Amino acid sequence: MPTSADVARLAGVSRATVSYVLNNTTAVRISEPTRRRVREAAEELGYVPHAAARSLRAGHSRMVLMPTPHIPAGPLYSHFLNELQWALRRLDYTVVQHGSVGMSGDEAARAWAELRPVAVLAPGAGTLGPRGVNVLKRSGAKAVLTLGPERVEGAHALLMDQREVGHCAGAHLLSGGRRSIGVIMPAEAGFETFSAPRLEGVRAAAEGTGARVVPLGLAYDEQDAAELAARWPDLGLDAVFAYNDEYAMLLMRALQDAGTGIPGDTAVMGADDLLIGRLLRPRLSTVHLEMPSGQLLAEFVDRVVRDPGGAPEVHHLLGSTAVPRDST
Template sequence: MSNPPAAATPPTSADVARLAGVSRATVSFVLNDTAGGRVGEQTRQRVRAAAAELGYVPHAAARSLRAGRTGVVLLGGSSAPIGPLFSEFYRELQGALRRRGYTSVLYGPSPGEGDEPARAWAELRPAAVLCLEPVLTPAGVDLLHRSGTRAVFTLGTAPVAGAHALIMDQREVGAAAGAHLLATGRRRLGVVIPADPGLDQFSAPRLAGLRAAAASALAGPVETLPLDFTEASGAAAAARCRDLGLDGVFGYNDEYAMLLLRSLQDLGLDVPARVALVGADDLLLGRLLRPRLSTVHMTLPGGESLATLIDEIIADPTTTPATRNLLTVRLIPRDSS
């Protein structure tokens, strides 16, 4: 068996300089977009053509050493399921960061506990970190800053000292669902609580928001409906609805609400005559069901605005950390309530 061919030696800036007939400094100026008016357009084109012919790409690590930091924006991933809202948000943000010259890196799920995630991220020397899960501690934020990270953001339900907090107040989601159910005359309310512990950070404040809405309307106690994402668990939750005499349920999100809807129908409980049902996320599939699923529509700001904020704080890391509320919600009533 013949040995595989040895990997070719990657071209260097010196190779580009020789082929283009310029100095290595000129190559660096042109390919790193720092030439200003010092390099004529014909020379620029010659350098870029030589680089393309050789397949040369500037070395990011070397450039980072010169700058003292990378152009990486690290997006800390989540161990919890990422829904369509976050998927679209991350897609837009990555595109906006790329247009500003940054490389976004999705790193996750976050490794370890305590300061371990911050230590793992710090090894990459990112210019900025945006952490989706509440895994960063104040000490971890400090460690990232001391390692050269200029901007640290948390994206979640509560701020962390030292970081810029992008808050998604999940209580508003539950409150919107509860207010709608109460407005339709429902008084014995239930809330689906997913069995997946990774969703606790969202389900607990949504429950609190609905309970606050019920309390303000002097409704009865709000019951919880534990639900694993299985047909058997859906059947058990539907039976609990029947046994408790619930007349309105917030299904946590559209997926869990659709599972419960099918289970209620299998049990002979009419939706919405017997039980009104509301989801969240405004998924297309919820509009295709019969009855069509009422839902809480959630909106996050576009990726451009957040990329601009990240860029501004990287440029001025002395900016005092602030808390910004990102989430807006509105109830979309349909046939299920």
């Protein structure tokens, strides 16, 4: 097994220089040619720094733990998480995704704490409580952040208010004269964290207008969509806001197959503004979501890790804009 001493001999530098370069230390000035020579030597020998040994020397790890979401992440959310992981890696953090399905609250926090992460970014609501935050901090986590619709005491809050998404969609449909709006709620378990607030948002937009809002369960399945489309005339709806573009496209195709005119009989609106929605005919109206850049969020995590003594901060991350197209 190659060692740092082997890398130092091949590169013609000291072991300390090897450590500075491979650990991305910024406190010591090292020329770019030297850095390149060290990296090339490490690559030639197949040398990889020992993360556990580095953690022992530093007194903490460089691991950012990201528990996997309890629901399937859509394309937009997946892109955001990928960008965040890339940006954290550029800041010399090791990102570890933890499979936490079936665990929540204190049980999940204890499992995460066993890995001694320097930071934890917990997605969604209900996965972490105040006691869990305390468990993580006592185990050495310098930054505990939650990404979801609600704050958790003791943790930094990265709020994504899904009610705004529903309100934006509802306001657009109402402005077009629609007065009977169906709201598609995914039948699969775990989506309530996002779908319930979006329903609340549509209801808030309709309040005082005389319009009715009807929640409708729908599994992401062609047969289920066909069955809903078959009874659509009996529902008396002139508009529908689907949980996201994928559910909107599924239902719109089924409605068209059943003879429902889009948008004449029913206006259809989704959320996420996926490219494929623009390729449909009619083009899908949607809610465009403004997500923060992964780079900015990674820099925030790094700042909290370096200065963990401050009071928990609250940041509102999600912006919503209606994008009217042919389907409404």
